[in-house]
């Protein structure tokens with residue numbers, strides 16, 4: 056038997072923090088890609104510490120629902136899962152290239168394929184683009200539009216900025232949007248001055264965050280100038296300094312993210328190619344049906 | 348009795364069946380059939396079917412446990428425990444299961460009933476809804492629904508700790524197959540079955556406070572500084588029956604127990620949870636402050652009122668206090684009066 060474990064941050068304060076983990080797990084359950092699919096959390100239950108013992112499968116693919124490599128993927132998750140002999144060196148990563156490593160967990164007799172975070176997978180680039188399509192309701196959005204990929208910044212690790220640049224660069228290379236920028240909450244270039252960084256009349260702003268919460272629902276909308284008080288909400292788009300800002304909310308809530316989770320597991324050896332196709336098809340249909 | 352059942356038993360009897368008081372051995376066409384009350388040796392399939400039918404309770408029980416029950420060790424043990432399989436003989440259990448056998452699991456009430464030959468169905472609800480008729484309860488049949496159901500308490504407040512004693516009421520999963528029941532329990536109280544089973548086997552891997560604290564990094568690294576007495580206060584604040592359904596099995600370390608009563612919960616807590624570690628971070632920082640002396644004059648009733656107020660918050664009693672119950676020291680108007688009288692200009696400065 057094979058299991059998929061989605062490892063997410065969760066929250067003691069915000070009930071919506073677990074929503075993306077549940078939603079993507081459910082998409083993967085629906086296509087029957089694994090015998091077991093389980094969500095686990097740093098702040099909720101099952102905890103990273105105890106999730107493996109709840110599974111029957113002897114082979115487990117663990118995919119971190121995190122945006123970048125760093126503290127959680129390199130220290131917290133492997134330590135809490137008790138992955139014997141884990142060392143970030145085994146990933147041999149440049150900050151965005153962690154792939155997978157196969158280990159055993161010391162409290163259960165299971166083989167664990169520990170994958171890199173979803174945020175740095177190439178397929179995540181497509182999710183950012185699809186997020187832009189969803190929020191504009193336009194499957195061909197790009198022409199005449201700027202796109203800002205927004206990250207937290209360097210607060211705790213430099214890789215968080217690397218992941219944002221990585222996807223921004225990849226999207227820019229495709230030439231689909233007139234302008235693409237990587238912006239940050241607590242380092243420059245800052246998202247506060249988003250309109251200064253674009254000439255386009257329309258700019259899609261996609262935060263590279265997993266769950267909606269304080270940063271994506273309160274901080275960024277106020278910083279960008281969509282609203283003075285997040286509690287009163289804002290329109291999509293909202294005009295700020297003559298630029299229409301299409302603010303998408305956390306990229307992690309995009310249905311297509313389930314595809315990235317499967318891609319990670321697939322790269323680590325799970326045979327889920329057919330299911331990846333199904334998930335892509337389903338989540339694309341969802342996006343088009345719900346996009347205005 | 349179904350042909351399927353008879354076929355399975357006929358085949359299994361070739362290697363000998365010995366389960367819950369039923370023994371069946373077959374050599375070619377000769378079958379020896381034994382239960383605690385009876386034994387018979389018969390020849391031929393027709394005679395076998397007759398004697399099996401006479402002992403339908405035993406055959407039904409065997410069939411459920413060998414063809415329908417979950418095979419995973421912990422799940423099997425949990426289902427056995429639910430119906431008291433190890434202490435109730437099949438003859439009694441069979442009758443009891445017709446009416447439903449009930450056990451508590453945290454605040455859950457789980458009922459197992461036999462719903463046909465070799466079949467069981469399970470119901471789950473909040474124990475406070477146990478005596479309610481089913482009608483007013485919202486019915487669910489998809490285990491995944493439990494994840495959202497247990498996210499908030501009855502007042503709509505987010506529940507960060509799944510085993511906190513504020514499981515919402517008003518819902519029921521009333522007709523679940525074994526696997527769906529197990530999955531639902533897993534969503535309501537994650538990992539409790541796995542840890543309960545480890546404990547039953549005698550290999551629960553308890554991680555005590557000191558080891559847990561030493562493992563922490565980042566913003567939680569400082570919790571190792573919390574002194575032993577304060578760890579006890581924390582356990583008393585969070586890990587008692589009134590607050591959490593888990594039974595705390597962790598202490599300071601293997602040798603040093605915390606001098607705090609353990610709760611009675613059915614399932615163990617094998618290490619301080621993330622909520623307790625987060626609370627420890629806050630109190631560790633607070634405990635770093637030195638004490639000071641404050642002088643403030645209170646009437647005896649005002650002192651008693653402050654105690655009542657602290658108690659009312661600690662026992663989560665504020666919602667129960669009636670608007671005009673001025674005898675209750677935690678009544679909002681009483682507290683506002685006290686604030687105006689004593690605290691409007693702030694409390695006096697302290698001195699060390």
Ligand code: SF4
Nearest residue numbers: 585586591616619620
């Ligand atoms: S540490 Fe305490 S509060 Fe947390 S789960 Fe265990 S018993 Fe409950």
